[in-house]
Amino acid sequence: MLSAKTIEIVKSTAPILEMRGKEITTTFYRNLFVKHPELLNIFNHANQEKGRQQTALANTVTAAAHYIDKLEVLLPVVKQIAHKHRSLAIKPEHYPIVGENLLEAIKEVLGEAATDEIIGAWAEAYGAIADVFIAVEKEMYEEVQEAAGGWADYKDFIVMDKVRESENITSIVLKPADGQALPEFKPGQYMTIRMTIPGEQYLMNRQYSLTCSPNREYYRISVKKELLESSPDGKVSNYLHTQLKVGDRLEVTAPAGDFTLNVMESEPVYFIAGGVGITPFMSMLHTLSERNPERKAVLKHAVKNEQVQPFKEEIKQLAQRLSNFEALFYMSDDKRKMTSEDLQGLDPSGIYYVCGPAGFMNFAVSSLRDAGISEDRIHHEFFGPAMQLEESK
Numbered sequence: 459m460l461s462a463k464t465i466e467i468v469k470s471t472a473p474i475l476e477m478r479g480k481e482i483t484t485t486f487y488r489n490l491f492v493k494h495p496e497l498l499n500i501f502n503h504a505n506q507e508k509g510r511q512q513t514a515l516a517n518t519v520t521a522a523a524h525y526i527d528k529l530e531v532l533l534p535v536v537k538q539i540a541h542k543h544r545s546l547a548i549k550p551e552h553y554p555i556v557g558e559n560l561l562e563a564i565k566e567v568l569g570e571a572a573t574d575e576i577i578g579a580w581a582e583a584y585g586a587i588a589d590v591f592i593a594v595e596k597e598m599y600e601e602v603q604e605a606a607g608g609w610a611d612y613k614d615f616i617v618m619d620k621v622r623e624s625e626n627i628t629s630i631v632l633k634p635a636d637g638q639a640l641p642e643f644k645p646g647q648y649m650t651i652r653m654t655i656p657g658e659q660y661l662m663n664r665q666y667s668l669t670c671s672p673n674r675e676y677y678r679i680s681v682k683k684e685l686l687e688s689s690p691d692g693k694v695s696n697y698l699h700t701q702l703k704v705g706d707r708l709e710v711t712a713p714a715g716d717f718t719l720n721v722m723e724s725e726p727v728y729f730i731a732g733g734v735g736i737t738p739f740m741s742m743l744h745t746l747s748e749r750n751p752e753r754k755a756v757l758k759h760a761v762k763n764e765q766v767q768p769f770k771e772e773i774k775q776l777a778q779r780l781s782n783f784e785a786l787f788y789m790s791d792d793k794r795k796m797t798s799e800d801l802q803g804l805d806p807s808g809i810y811y812v813c814g815p816a817g818f819m820n821f822a823v824s825s826l827r828d829a830g831i832s833e834d835r836i837h838h839e840f841f842g843p844a845m846q847l848e849e850s851k
């Protein structure tokens with residue numbers, strides 16, 4: 459339990475830390491990787507190099523400070539982050555390293571203003587927040603390890619197939635190297651793949667949505683080839699597109715994430731996707747077609763043009779198996795861009811899933827809200843650097 463005094467200090471100094479958040483975060487990462495270069499095997503360093511690394515970690519700690527006396531309200535947000543951490547094999551022993559470097563960064567940036575009393579209070583607060591994460595992640599590790607066919611951390615998989623889905627999206631089919639049966643996953647979940655890329659000093663990892671239905675044999679992911687120069691995901695996605703071969707090995711963590719669909723429910727389901735944001739919906743649609751093919755489902759997919767539109771044939775086949783399904787495509791290059799009108803007049807009793815890049819997400823979610831769809835019926839996952847606690851409340 460934190461003392462009333464600690465809580466008061468943390469709450470009253472949180473706005474100062476937030477104001478200096480960017481400096482603190484930059485200092486934090488710089489020091490962290492100098493002292494612990496091994497962590498570059500875990501963090502997405504392309505993000506750091508481009509100066510667009512997630513301010514999420516430090517921001518979340520300061521944002522969480524506002525709830526320091528009622529951390530339980532943060533549980534839904536903590537769970538989402540904990541899924542990511544579990545998927546990256548983050549362990550309890552990593553927390554003190556992050557805590558120590560965060561406190562040092564606060565001291566370095568605030569200088570004398572950071573008195574011993576203030577730093578002491580923040581050390582306690584960080585400890586309390588970290589304990590919540592560690593406890594939630596412990597349960598998640600137990601769950602994946604105890605599941606039939608489950609495993610903790612990374613396991614070797616072999617590339618069985620590579621299929622070009624469009625000009626810039628390629629699917630990769632993976633099977634476990636030990637030939638064991640795989641655990642079930644939930645449609646909409648993602649997994650981390652880790653690899654050594656020639657010329658790179660550290661291991662690289664990325665998360666990709668599964669695009670097949672849950673099965674005991676294989677996983678399929680579908681990767682967009684990003685621009686090598688301007689995207690932090692360029693190196694990995696180009697490697698996967700151009701160098702990875704059938705028969706190669708990749709390391710994989712068990713599927714994670716809570717952007718999932720319970721296919722057995724009955725309310726109409728609307729999938730609204732921007733570009734490669736269609737990937738989690740492919741798994742949801744396949745699972746629906748196998749387990750509840752009469753459920754009403756609508757897919758609205760915005761893409762640039764037909765060349766980059768993935769899964770054309772596959773969606774046609776899904777339409778034959780789903781008896782109450784409609785798929786609509788919007789192509790911005792052909793002046794058929796998705797507009798807010800396309801998201802009006804939809805069923806308020808439906809459930810909505812939105813996925814895509816940040817700009818698309820803002821557009822789609824606000825259009826749905828304006829069209830009278832209640833907040834608790836809209837689920838969204840944005841593809842790109844992390845969510846912010848304040849925004850996701």
Ligand code: HEM
Pocket residue numbers: 497500501502503505511512514515516518519538539542543546548549552553554556587588591843844845
């Ligand atoms: C209480 C402490 C922590 C908080 C509040 C926190 C918060 C966050 C948040 C908000 C994200 C973004 C989640 C998303 O993308 O949905 C994240 C991602 C991540 N966290 Fe944590 N985190 C903490 C501790 C740690 C520790 C101890 C490690 C490991 C050393 C770690 C490693 C990562 C990594 C590698 C990512 C993925 C993003 C990237 O590669 O840059 N975090 N964390």
